[in-house]
Amino acid sequence: MQFQFENLEELLVMAGHGEYVWTAVLVSLLTMAWLLVKPLQQHQHNLRDIARQHRREQQRQTTNEAP
Amino acid sequence: MNNIGFLAYLRRDLLLAYRRRGEAASPLMFFLLVSTLIPLGVGPDSARLAELAPGIIWVMALLATLLSTEGLFAADHQDGTLEQMLISPQLVVMPVLGKVAAHWLVTGLPLTMVSPLIGLMLSLPEIAIVPMMISLAVGTACLSLVGAVGAALTVSLRKGGLLLSIVVIPLYTPVIIFGSATVQTAIDGINWLPPLAVLLAMLCAAIALCPLAIAGALRLVNSN
Amino acid sequence: MASSKGWTWFYRLGSPRWFYETTGRWLPWLGAVTLLLISIGLVWGLGFAPQDAKQGNSFRIIYLHVPVSFLALAGYYLMAIAGAIGLVWRMKLSYVVMKSAAPIGAALTFLALFTGAIWGKPTWGTYWVWDARITSMLILLFLYLGVLALQYAFHSQEAGSKAGAILALVGTINIPIIYKSVDWWYTLHQPATIKLTSAPSMHPDMFQPLLVMIAALYCFYALALILFTRAEILRRERDATWVRDLALQAESSRENE
Secondary structure (H helix, E strand, O other), X not given: OOOOOOOHHHXXXXXXXXXXXXXXXXXXXXXXXXXXXXXXXXXXXXXXXXXXXXXXXXXXXXXXXXX | OOOHHHHHHHHHHHHHHHHOHHHHHHHHHHHHHHHHHHHHHHOOOHHHHHHHHHHHHHHHHHHHHHHHHOOOOHHHHHXXXXXXXXXXXXXXXXXXXHHHHHHHHHHHHHHHHHXXXXXXXXXXXXXXXXXXXXXXXXXXXXXXXXXXXXXHHHOOOOOHHHHHHHHHHHHHHHHHHHHHHHHHHHHOOOOOHHHHHHHHHHHHHHHHHHHHHHHHXXXXXXXX | OXXXXXXXXXXXXXXXXXXXXXXXXXXXXXXXXXHHHHHHHHHHHHHHOOOEOOOEHHHHHHHHHHHHHHHHHHHHHHHHHHHHHHHHHOOHHHHHHHHHHHHHHHHHHHHHHHHHHHHHHHHHOOOOOOOHHHHHHHHHHXXXXXXXXXXXXXXXXXXXXXXXXXXXXXXXXXXXXXHHHHHHHHHHHOOOOOOOOOXXXXXXXXHHHHHHHHHHHHHHXXXXXXXXXXXXHHHHOOOOHHHHHHHHHHXXXXXXX
């Protein structure tokens, strides 16, 4: 097995096909990254949302009990 | 034979369609009107129109059927007939099949009947007229059955119409492929029975499977 | 009793909490394996694999296009099976999995179309051809979008899940028919003169990195599916004590930072 390209420039140009190959790679990696980041964000958002809701409910309970 | 539900719902829906003739005729009007738009867009060249005719007629028939499927269960859902049907002890499959059959008799069959007129206007070769009519008759029945699944899924939604088309159009693709292919092969002078046979096979499968999906959709999705 | 014991894992699988906690332990490992496999596969495929005699370097897109298309199709079946399990056994978790599979599948199908189009430019000289496989992929994308749109259209979560499950099942029966029809349609309208290198005739040096990438995409799919499912579990189980404890715990650890 041998590396097919002499230097970095050749790897990027890929004998004229570089723009196609690298666009495909870039868009694929970005989309795949989005598929991981999106649920992680949602996860954090949900946790925060649930904690906030819980605190609000407790506050309401204590103010109701006070008088 | 346990087809009482089938006949009862078939008769009822045909009667309803007869009483609201104007409404029932609108898919037909749509089919005619939009098909006359095509020459205005493409140009009056009859050779080119003839080339496009099978595709145009099939796409228009598909859209016309799609338009009318939206209302398949809507009125029954609003006035509670649907609920009555769902709680009745008999199988929901037979009444559903009856309703779909009525829908085909009211939309698919008239479309098939006027299609020679459109074929004439789009200068479709004469040898293709009969294959076109047979393929439309079989194909629109498929479209009615598949469309009814979508209609059952979206019946309880307020803006179900647009959603229905998104849901149903991908499922329509095999029908339009073999439908227009039947006409095309007839024009090319090849034996047009094989694609028609496939279309018929699809209809058989749809008759067997679609009512189950429709019944499931009506029962599960709209019970809550 | 023995039979009921044999089924406990199945019922446990239906418990969102069990799923959440178990997959939480898997996540770091799965993430590491995915990253490793993708890196190896891409470097191998883009740098070391020999170039194709006919297509030159543009064929390297295969290392993304084929695995992504694989998973796009497999994902639809997974979604439908999850939906069917939900309909039959009324398992809460399987609807969550079904809902999570839809956006992932749609994104992968889009990627399959995108990489296919880019590949088409140097190979066929145009971005879009109505090739049988590309057309089937486009219809698959529409099927995914239908399931997605239908699920979100209902106010009631349960009704949305059931509707999505039924549609996914109907789609599953249809997919082989659609594929065969489109295939036949394509041969009818234009003889298949241009064909991409088919997998079995590939040289092993080209094929091995492809296998690595397929494995990588399977791991990636599992990872994304688990992440989507976990987020959705939190949303649906927000009133459960364990979720609330988790949220409060996360909040206090944030405040300590």
